Amino acid sequence: MSVAGGxxxxxxxxxxxxxxxxxxxxxxxxxxxxxxxxxLPVVLSVAFTAVIPLMTVVNFSVQDVFxxxxxxxxxxxxxxxxxxxxxxxxxxxxxxxxxAQVLLLEIPLGVALAxxxxxxxxxxSVALVLVALPLLIPWNVVGTIxxxxxxxxxxxxxxxxxxxxxxxxxxxxxxxxxxITVLVMDVWHWTPLVALLAYAGLRSIPEPYFxxxxxxxxxxxxxxxHIQLPRLRGVLTIAILLRFMDSFMIYTExxxxxxxxxxxxxxxxxxxxxxxxxxQFDVGPAAAFSLLYFLIVQVFxxxxxxxxxxxxx
Amino acid sequence: xxDWMVWTVPTALVFAGLALxxxxxxxxxRLSPPVARRGFLRIETDRGDRLYIGLISAAxxxxxxxxxxDLSMWLALGCALLVAVVIGIWG
Amino acid sequence: xxxxxGRRLPWARTVFWLYVATLMLPLLWMFGMSIRPxxxxxGSFSLVPQRVTFDNYATFFTDSAWYSSYLNSIVYTxxxxxxxxxxxxxxAYAFSRFRFAGDKHLxxxxxxxxxxxxxxxxxxxxxxxxxxxxxxxxLGVAIAHxxxxxxxxxxxxxxxxxxxxxxxxxxAAIDGYSLPRFFVRIFLPMIRSAIGVTLFFCFMxxxxxxxxxxxxxxxxxxxxxxxxxxxxxxxxxxxxxxxTAGVLTIVPGAVVIWFVRNxxxxxxxxxxx
Numbered sequence: 001m002s003v004a005g006g007x008x009x010x011x012x013x014x015x016x017x018x019x020x021x022x023x024x025x026x027x028x029x030x031x032x033x034x035x036x037x038x039x040l041p042v043v044l045s046v047a048f049t050a051v052i053p054l055m056t057v058v059n060f061s062v063q064d065v066f067x068x069x070x071x072x073x074x075x076x077x078x079x080x081x082x083x084x085x086x087x088x089x090x091x092x093x094x095x096x097x098x099x100a101q102v103l104l105l106e107i108p109l110g111v112a113l114a115x116x117x118x119x120x121x122x123x124x125s126v127a128l129v130l131v132a133l134p135l136l137i138p139w140n141v142v143g144t145i146x147x148x149x150x151x152x153x154x155x156x157x158x159x160x161x162x163x164x165x166x167x168x169x170x171x172x173x174x175x176x177x178x179x180i181t182v183l184v185m186d187v188w189h190w191t192p193l194v195a196l197l198a199y200a201g202l203r204s205i206p207e208p209y210f211x212x213x214x215x216x217x218x219x220x221x222x223x224x225x226h227i228q229l230p231r232l233r234g235v236l237t238i239a240i241l242l243r244f245m246d247s248f249m250i251y252t253e254x255x256x257x258x259x260x261x262x263x264x265x266x267x268x269x270x271x272x273x274x275x276x277x278x279x280q281f282d283v284g285p286a287a288a289f290s291l292l293y294f295l296i297v298q299v300f301x302x303x304x305x306x307x308x309x310x311x312x313x
Numbered sequence: 314x315x316d317w318m319v320w321t322v323p324t325a326l327v328f329a330g331l332a333l334x335x336x337x338x339x340x341x342x343r344l345s346p347p348v349a350r351r352g353f354l355r356i357e358t359d360r361g362d363r364l365y366i367g368l369i370s371a372a373x374x375x376x377x378x379x380x381x382x383d384l385s386m387w388l389a390l391g392c393a394l395l396v397a398v399v400i401g402i403w404g
Numbered sequence: 405x406x407x408x409x410g411r412r413l414p415w416a417r418t419v420f421w422l423y424v425a426t427l428m429l430p431l432l433w434m435f436g437m438s439i440r441p442x443x444x445x446x447g448s449f450s451l452v453p454q455r456v457t458f459d460n461y462a463t464f465f466t467d468s469a470w471y472s473s474y475l476n477s478i479v480y481t482x483x484x485x486x487x488x489x490x491x492x493x494x495x496a497y498a499f500s501r502f503r504f505a506g507d508k509h510l511x512x513x514x515x516x517x518x519x520x521x522x523x524x525x526x527x528x529x530x531x532x533x534x535x536x537x538x539x540x541x542x543l544g545v546a547i548a549h550x551x552x553x554x555x556x557x558x559x560x561x562x563x564x565x566x567x568x569x570x571x572x573x574x575x576a577a578i579d580g581y582s583l584p585r586f587f588v589r590i591f592l593p594m595i596r597s598a599i600g601v602t603l604f605f606c607f608m609x610x611x612x613x614x615x616x617x618x619x620x621x622x623x624x625x626x627x628x629x630x631x632x633x634x635x636x637x638x639x640x641x642x643x644x645x646x647x648t649a650g651v652l653t654i655v656p657g658a659v660v661i662w663f664v665r666n667x668x669x670x671x672x673x674x675x676x677x
Contacts, residue, residue, distance in 0.1 A: 031503045038498035041491045042554055049551035050517045053528035059319045068316040083380035116416040130424050136657040138612040140629040141650045148437055149430040154445050156433045249521040252614045270523040277526045290524040295372055301519050317531040342505055361509055
């Protein structure tokens with residue numbers, strides 16, 4: 001599940017130099033364990049939606065379940081078969097590759113977009129809303145948009161490539177074309193998030209920095225390289241982490257556009273998982289798969305969280 | 314009602330163990346509040362953090378082992394526990 | 405301050421609006437698709453619709469399979485936003501005002517759930533919601549989506565609440581306000597914008613989610629997104645209708661963002677990242 005736009009507001013609001021902030025306000029917070037009563041509803045609701053399901057997944061993962069009463073304990077067999085399944089491994093490599101490409105494309109593009117975005121005048125809010133628009137479209141509709149747009153016969157994008165550029169392009173038949181379509185779609189969908197974060201970061205740079213640069217008659221590039229870019233480190237860390245997590249869990253958009261195909265070309269981890277879980281209803285292997293997937297995400301999650309909150313200390 | 318959770322003895326034991334661990338940590342925190350310090354992980358951690366890192370690392374060891382090696386999983390469990398303990402004490 | 409943020413590149417404006425135009429292209433194309441007759445879509449390729457028709461929209465709003473699933477989505481999404489907010493408000497207050505045993509770990513654990521791949525939860529969700537009788541109900545989907553929306557709501561609200569000085573709480577306490585009365589009468593009105601932003605994001609993320617909603621519904625609470633995947637039939641894909649549904653699913657999000665746009669801008673202004 002994507003963290004997406006939520007963090008635009010959440011992160012930007014809370015994201016001011018965590019270490020510093022904590023140091024300055026920690027003594028003000030009262031220590032009071034009765035606060036647990038306030039947190040209780042959240043804990044209960046998340047327990048129902050997350051903990052109990054997770055326990056169930058663990059139980060599934062060590063058994064061959066035919067029905068609640070007819071089941072066999074198989075130990076770690078599913079974990080072994082899933083972790084050695086070439087298809088799963090290929091999907092893992094594919095997903096990592098996809099995430100890497102997403103980062104390489106979206107981060108520079110997002111920063112460039114933030115640099116050229118208007119900062120004053122009546123057009124600022126229009127620009128913000130227009131740039132943010134792709135983030136607000138339901139993910140399956142993003143898929144639909146590109147499913148249509150990239151078609152060679154009825155889509156503007158696909159038609160242009162085929163008939164104007166004269167390149168044979170068909171994402172339903174050619175694995176490379178399918179990959180490119182999904183990648184371009186993701187860039188279209190998520191670069192705005194990077195741009196908005198970077199934009200917020202750029203706006204926070206104090207004016208004197210620029211005045212100094214002007215006095216030194218620094219070139220636009222030098223100003224960017226030595227003043228803007230270093231100050232963007234914080235937001236860019238957030239952007240990189242967010243985009244990594246989200247692209248690593250991508251499901252809906254490629255599912256709509258390619259359904260994982262042609263062949264296995266765009267069959268990412270979550271697509272493969274839901275195929276096993278819902279399509280074939282192989283409860284045991286799907287559960288083991290889920291847990292391994294969840295473990296990978298947990299590890300990244302913790303490393304990211306640590307980097308984010310403790311790098312300042 | 315709980316039929317669909319298809320409990321087994323080993324998984325029940327694992328979760329009971331985790332629950333017990335949480336209770337122990339809570340009681341311990343009452344007796345002597347945790348102190349944050351810096352170990353070989355080079356980040357500031359208190360004992361709760363180290364417990365979490367230790368458990369996750371142990372899980373990674375187990376998962377990696379089962380994916381690569383045909384040696385006994387008991388050996389893997391031993392290594393995993395060792396990793397967890399090392400992180401818990403010196404991390 | 406002659407120039408905010410230093411020198412502006414001369415071609416910056418051009419590049420930016422060019423990018424926005426590119427961004428809009430696929431959207432406009434989908435809209436164009438929704439207002440042509442199906443024969444034209446498949447018949448001959450043309451940039452501008454030859455004949456304009458609103459038949460697809462008429463079909464959408466007269467076929468109960470379409471409009472009822474559209475309503476389903478709106479119902480469970482709204483329900484989810486309200487539930488998430490109610491649950492998250494006290495917790496966010498606790499995180500922003502108190503230190504308590506395990507607070508940091510709890511906060512991190514909540515965020516972990518936000519980042520868990522939903523595919524992981526498919527299996528048990530199917531089982532659980534069937535066994536507790538929430539399968540294929542609006543409430544069921546609303547509760548399932550709390551999985552990722554509650555942590556998000558706590559996170560956003562905590563950020564806003566931390567920006568409000570604690571002295572206000574203390575003054576109210578001295579004036580004889582009990583915590584619940586203070587919270588409802590004084591604190592909630594102060595964080596109106598935060599509530600707006602939170603509701604917006606909860607609505608949005610519940611609205612865009614397909615995987616879980618599709619798994620735990622069949623007929624009565626079927627989301628619009630699931631209906632959209634069934635425009636594929638033996639006769640091929642009904643592109644016009646699919647595009648129409650696509651256009652219409654963008655509307656609620658666009659409406660909601662229009663109402664909260666100032667709050668979101670404020671959110672940006674608040675945080676000097």
